[in-house]
Amino acid sequence: MFPHERLPLAERYAGLLATEGVVRGLIGPREAPRLWDRHLLNCAVLGELLPQDATVCDIGSGAGLPGLVVAIARPDLQVTLVEPLLRRTTFLEEVVAELELDNVTVVRGRADALHGIQVFDVVTSRAVAPLERLLQWSMPLVAPVGALVAMKGASVHDEIEAAQKTLRALRCATPEVSLLGESLLDSPTSALRVAWADPGEVSWPPAPTSPGSRKRGPGRTSSTRRRRR
Known part of the structure; x- marks a missing residue:
């Protein structure tokens, strides 16, 4: 899961x-003895779903899980x-500096502060958060041909069902659930991937809807497309 030269990091x-x-x-005392199997390796397998040389935004990063882990395992990624x-961003900045991770940027703020900017x-x-709220925070940050990739628990399918209205409103593609690390981990990681249904109609901010025109979902117009940055 970690290249040989990155394992010391x-x-x-x-x-x-x-x-x-x-x-x-940031981590409970009882978690310390099981950091590798419950946290680091559990997060590292998420790299299976991340494209080569991708830009990655890890929202609500906390102590750096999974963002710092995938940045260590995958130096080709640019991770924000x-x-x-x-107190969390201070810890993250200290880790990034100590490990000299030049592919990581730390931003203190809420995910929605970046909507329409990056x-x-x-x-x-x-x-x-549950998928319904996670979609609203994450999808405005997803490039037209990008995707939300979230680590989820056993209730992932229930969350998908509860979020159907939001998925339709945002015009997302059908969510995909994967089990990662089945041959490597005692407890495989459940990961949810959500992409846009039509990359050609992704934009931010949404254009005003004129009377009589067809109503579009949040953040969508056919004439204004979000550029990848």
Whole structure:
């Protein structure tokens, strides 16, 4: 899951999580002994769904899961960690500096602060919110040919069912659920991928709807297309 030359970085990150991460309340004390199987390896397999040389935005990054892990495992990726809490972004910045991760940027703020400003090939998250809310935060950051890729639990199919109205309103493609690391992990990672149904009609912000015109979903017009940045 980690290239040979990147494994020492993963080990140093695990050490920081087990020490500073616990002291600062970012990781529970009981999580420290099982950091590798429950957190690092669990997140690293997400790289299977990330395209080569992609730009990745990890929203609600917390202690860097999964954003920092995939940035360590995949140096070809350009990863932006978005986290609103100062104590968390301080920790993230310290880890990035200590490990000299030149493919990582830390942004303190909410995901919606980037809406209409920046887009990414992939928007990742882990245990941030139910799918209905996650779509509203994430999809405006997804490039036309990009995707939301979220780590989810056993209730993923229930979340998809509950989010049907939002999926239709945003004009998303049918969600895809994958089990990652089945041959490597005792508990495989469940990952949800959501792309746009029609990349040609992705835009931000939405154009006003004139009387009598066909109503479009949030953030969509046929005449204004979002550019990849």
